[in-house]
Each structure stands twice: as C-alpha cells, then as structure tokens.
Amino acid sequence: xxxxxxxxxxxxxxxxxxxxxxxxxxxxxxxxxxxxxxxxxxxxxxxxxxxxxxxxxxxxxxxxxxxxxxxxxxxxxxxxxxxxxxxxxxxxxxxxxxxxxxxxxxxxxxxxxxxxxxxxxxxxxxxxxxxxxxxxxxxxxxxxxxxxxxxxxxxxxxxxxxxxxxxxxxxxxx
Numbered sequence: 001x002x003x004x005x006x007x008x009x010x011x012x013x014x015x016x017x018x019x020x021x022x023x024x025x026x027x028x029x030x031x032x033x034x035x036x037x038x039x040x041x042x043x044x045x046x047x048x049x050x051x052x053x054x055x056x057x058x059x060x061x062x063x064x065x066x067x068x069x070x071x072x073x074x075x076x077x078x079x080x081x082x083x084x085x086x087x088x089x090x091x092x093x094x095x096x097x098x099x100x101x102x103x104x105x106x107x108x109x110x111x112x113x114x115x116x117x118x119x120x121x122x123x124x125x126x127x128x129x130x131x132x133x134x135x136x137x138x139x140x141x142x143x144x145x146x147x148x149x150x151x152x153x154x155x156x157x158x159x160x161x162x163x164x165x166x167x168x169x170x171x172x173x174x
Contacts, residue, residue: 016067032108092129124150
C-alpha cells in the first residue's frame with residue numbers, strides 16, 4: 001500500500017512522535033558537539049543489565065535520522081536512549097517538540113563550529129534546547145560546561161571523569 005503525503009519529512013517526524021506519545025517508556029536524550037554516540041552507548045550498557053533498553057542505531061540523530069531510528073527500535077522497553085544532533089539553531093528544539101521529549105537530557109561537550117555556531121555561548125544556548133520540554137526533569141551537563149554563561153541560569157546536575165566535585169563522578173581505574 002502506498003501513502004501519499006505532502007511532506008515526507010514532516011510525516012516521518014509525526015509518525016515517530018505518535019509512536020512515542022502514549023508510551024510509558026522513559027526517554028533519555030543525549031546531545032553535544034562530540035561524544036554523543038559514545039555516551040549513548042555507555043548509558044545503554046549501564047542500563048541494560050537491570051532494565052529493558054533500546055537505543056538509536058549508529059548515529060541516526062538528525063531531523064530525518066531520529067524518526068527513522070525511533071520507528072525501527074523496540075519501544076516496548078523501560079528506556080529509550082536517543083542521540084540528538086543539530087546543524088543549526090532551533091534544530092534540537094524541533095527534535096524535542098515535534099518528535100521526542102526526553103525525561104532525562106544531557107549535554108556532553110560544547111565546541112564551536114562555522115557560521116552561526118562559531119561562538120561557544122551561541123552554541124551552548126542552542127544545545128540547551130534539549131532541556132525545553134516540561135517533561136524533562138533531569139538535566140545533566142558535563143561539569144566543564146558550568147563556567148559558560150548559558151548554564152548559569154539553572155542548577156544543572158553535573159558529571160565528570162576529571163572533577164570529583166561533580167554530582168556524578170566516574171573514577172576510571174587503569
């Protein structure tokens with residue numbers, strides 16, 4: 001059967017949103033300039049020993065890739081770990097509002113890019129879009145990001161492998 005739609009991307013996003021709408025599954029959103037995939041895999045590995053967990057495949061993390069990943073993952077789980085990327089200001093907001101609202105969201109790293117995103121503070125404000133959903137109760141950032149102006153407005157939970165004063169510290173033993 002063939003469905004005709006006016007805008008394939010918008011239809012794909014709406015389909016993914018509808019699939020998640022009534023689900024009791026907790027969504028964990030991961031974004032950052034780097035480290036998204038590694039962090040997603042780490043969270044998945046930590047959770048899977050105690051919970052039923054699904055994650056986005058590879059780096060399916062864009063406005064087209066994320067809905068494809070959601071539609072292809074097992075949604076009958078306790079947690080979905082979603083990698084969320086952005087190429088422009090407003091893209092994370094769109095992913096969160098139109099596709100998947102995370103219960104838990106975290107930012108791994110902030111590094112400037114070309115164009116509108118060459119200023120680290122502008123990029124930090126754009127990455128903060130992952131936290132805009134009312135449903136997002138747990139907001140985590142890399143402890144190194146605490147000194148950016150963009151993260152002075154709220155009391156974010158922090159994590160680190162370098163700073164023992166972070167809310168969550170991972171001691172890596174060799």
